[in-house]
Amino acid sequence: MNYQIFQLINGLAGRVDALDDAMEATAQWLIFAVFAVGAALVALAVRRRRYRQVALLGVALAVAFVASQVLAQLNGQLRPFQTHHVHQLIAHDNGVSLPSDHATAAFAIAFGVAVFLNRRWGAVLAVAAAAIGLARVWVGVHYPGDILAAAVIAAVATGAVWLVDKVHRRRSAASREA
Template identity: 60%
Template structure:
């Protein structure tokens, strides 16, 4: 299975160098808070410019991404790597469905949403941070690479759907509200 082989390539390095493990543990558990904080700051700046639509679109993309992730999580039974394989598990985590990663879904939805609706420059930075979150979740042994890829695809599709809906609404002449 390719997903497990990729998991092994990443997770086999865990537990060897304490400093790297510490950084990966931080990225797997706490970097998401920084991504949220930066996105919230971007949203505040956008709102202060009296532009509500981009912030509403970002919120809609987050809701859509989590709804899709929830549907996917309830429609499969893929266990976490540590439930069925010997892994280097660096952080405690409960057993359960692995696909998709909620952390990665949130990180990628915020990053892609920031790129599409708030700031392209910061969106790129946040996408890099989201990728680090995803790799770290594999490194610490709680997700497969496919869980991270699924999260990124879900987040990307949610942002595209919201963006297309906004473009369509504006093209069809819906009243513009910049309040």
């Protein structure tokens, strides 16, 4: 099923040059805008002395990164262009496909921003992350499952950090009351 969905999306590549150009740019360059917006939001949060939220965002990003690296080491799924005929629109090295590093970073920033800093900007960044993921499939360097795995990793990492923080704050409040 993963390959069939890949074929549906990647099969559209190579038909409209302007659309391919937009997807290539999205696949390669939109991640930098996500980083820039995330950095600006972190700077604003630091200026407002929201150090705890910034630290929690940093921990969530680190957890997502480590989890994605562990999954990549445990997984041997090759990139689509290594095993199938695809419309590969951007050059990419061979290697493990699952999960997408671009999508993991983009979704981790989006979800972390949404939970710890600003919901609206988090939603904007989540749309950008989804666009990056779609574009990575369009240009032939990832399967849809790679993008889904990246989103799940980011969501679980962010949720776990949020939950641990919530439990820690409740225990701290209970010990102060006792």
